[in-house]
Amino acid sequence: MPESVTPGPADGPTIDELTAAYRSATRTPSDVVDEMLGRIADRGADGTWISVAERSELLLRAKQLEAHPDPSSLPLYGIPFGVKDSIDVAGVPTTVACPEYATVADRTAPVVQRLVDAGAIYVGKTNLDQFATGLNGTRSPYGVPRSVFGNGLISGGSSSGSALAVASGEVPFAVATDTAGSGRVPPALNGIVGLKPSRGLISTVGLVPACRSLDCISLMARSVPDIARVLDVVAAVDDRDPFTRPRVRENADPAKLRIGVPDIGELEFFGDEPMRDAHLAARSRIGRDFGRVVTAPFGPFLAAGELLYQGPWVAERLTEFGDFLAAHPDSVLPVIRTIMDSGAAYSAVDVFGAQHRLGQLQAQVRRLWQDMDVLVLPAIGTTFTVDQVLADPIATNTMLGHYTHFGNLLDLCGAVVPAGRTADGRPAALMVLGPALADDRVLAVAGALAGQPVEVPAAAVRAPDAATLVVVGHHLAGQPRSRDLLEHGGHVLTRTVTAPRYRLLRTGGTSPVPVLVTAPGGGAAIEVETWRLPAAALPDILARSSRSVCLGRVELADGSTEIGFVADTSALDDEDLTDITAFGGWRAYLAAQ
Helix, strand or coil, X not given: CCCCCCCCCCCCCCHHHHHHHHHCCCCCHHHHHHHHHHHHHHHCCCCCEEEECCHHHHHHHHHHHHCCCCHHHCCCCCCEEEEECCECCCCCEECCCCXXXXXXXXXXXXXXXXXXXXXXXXXXXXXXXXXXXXCCCCCCCXXXXXXXXXXXXXXXXXXXXXXXXXXXXXXXXEEEEECCCCCCHHHHHHCCEEEECCCCCCCCCCECCCCCCCCEEEEEECCHHHHHHHHHHHCCCCCCCCCCCCCCCCCCCHHHCCEEECCHHHCCCCCCHHHHHHHHHHHHHHHHHCCCEEECCCHHHHHHHHHHXXXXXXXXHHHHHHHHHHHCHHHCCHHHHHHHHHHHHCCHHHHHHHHHHHHHHHHHHHHHCCCCCEEEEECCCCCCEHHHHHHCHHHHHHHHCCCCXXXXXXXEEEEEEEEEECCCCCEEEEEEEEECCCXXXXXXXXXXXXXXXXXXXXXXXXXXXXEEEEECCCCCCCCCCHHHHHHCXXXXXXXXXXXXXXXXXXXCCCCCEEEEEECCCCCECCEEEEEEEEHHHHHHHHHHCCCCEEEEEEEECCCCEEEEEEECHHHHHCCCCEECHHHCCHHHHHHHC
């Protein structure tokens, strides 16, 4: 296929533009289907699609939508989309880019079904690196897609086809996955937007897993508001997914957030000076446009990333594909077979050792989030041509994942936005990362970086299931039980103090627990934090806590009153009870020991 005169993303409608056209009756879903099929035909067999629905099926779906009595009730009315071919659609083969592995799905994955129920039009299955193993897009028997920036550049993977379908203007959005960066590297290499949501936010039921404990459904679109709109449709608790969890809504003002950036000396561009220059130019705009930029250590993130393919997580792929690999070795591409075979070398001791090391790094990163709200990085450190990747597939793939491998291991969410071009015309991109369930915050910053503001509806933020919790000891950020709050989607709102009417007591002997008691006549202001989290999580959080505490009302220094941890009456009978009020808080007490 000839390259375009001006390489880069092709013109194509956004979701908002199509919605406006439908409302004004200047276009119909049938018009859009015909236009879309024309674009697909014009590009030919370029490695984007593995299968496309028949024109008759697509037009039937369009006509059904046109007959709908209330199109405004369907948030994605008439919007075409593609689906990565590791996600099931009923009646369509799921190949995972391996023809011999293909099976015809009898059920549609919940993520796809929710989109269809919202009025979207399923178009077809997009190409991928075989078994979703790779970040480069060259590992498929269904063709090797190239970046829309031309010059033989790779498309990125494993969600190569999903990115190309959007960047080429064929569909406004696509569904993909992300285990090691598959939902972030391809958007970065094709000048579009990508979102890797928090793990469990979108159901992975109906997904052929790569690494089940890390896999996420990801989204790609032409704009940040489009991504946010699709996420609103597909984010939902699914009890069939063992990693499911509810979304936490947040109407974050990017101008007030603390934007973390590593020291430039910690960043790696693999000798690619034009990419380094492009990133520095984009980074300079961060310092100009955001009021609170802080330097963030990058070492713990990188150390976690090294565990992904240099540790036992590669063995998890064998739990899904090991039997097929043993029975059909010649059906698997050699580079994929080599990667999967390496998983057999790890022992149970290796698994536990790696988990312990990861736990240490997760604790370090949790502490870093106390000083920043998001972290902004390059999405990629360099680019490669298809020939360069084929000549050295492992080393180039490792470099592509330098900034993405750690994301799911550390339970982060992240978004990628275009950040201009290098001096020689290649794409540059920024990645915004946040802690688990900070998806709204990440999208807000990504939208600000892209000049595409995103606003969370006030009704969503004021959801009745949200609660504020005051914590005083083991639940403080970085303390042992803070992980209970994080697992339930909690995040720190403020670090403050109580009204001057409390005392802090130490109970528990060799396993000390701080407890808060009211002392109206002789109290002091005690350091506390307020957290925001789903109200439904409070019973489980209390059940995991020490029996020395219960939930009660806590008055803060500003006069407000919130639910918080206070002393259970049984704690006051402890013979080892010690008054530690003079330290002013649990952290200060620990520092003095």
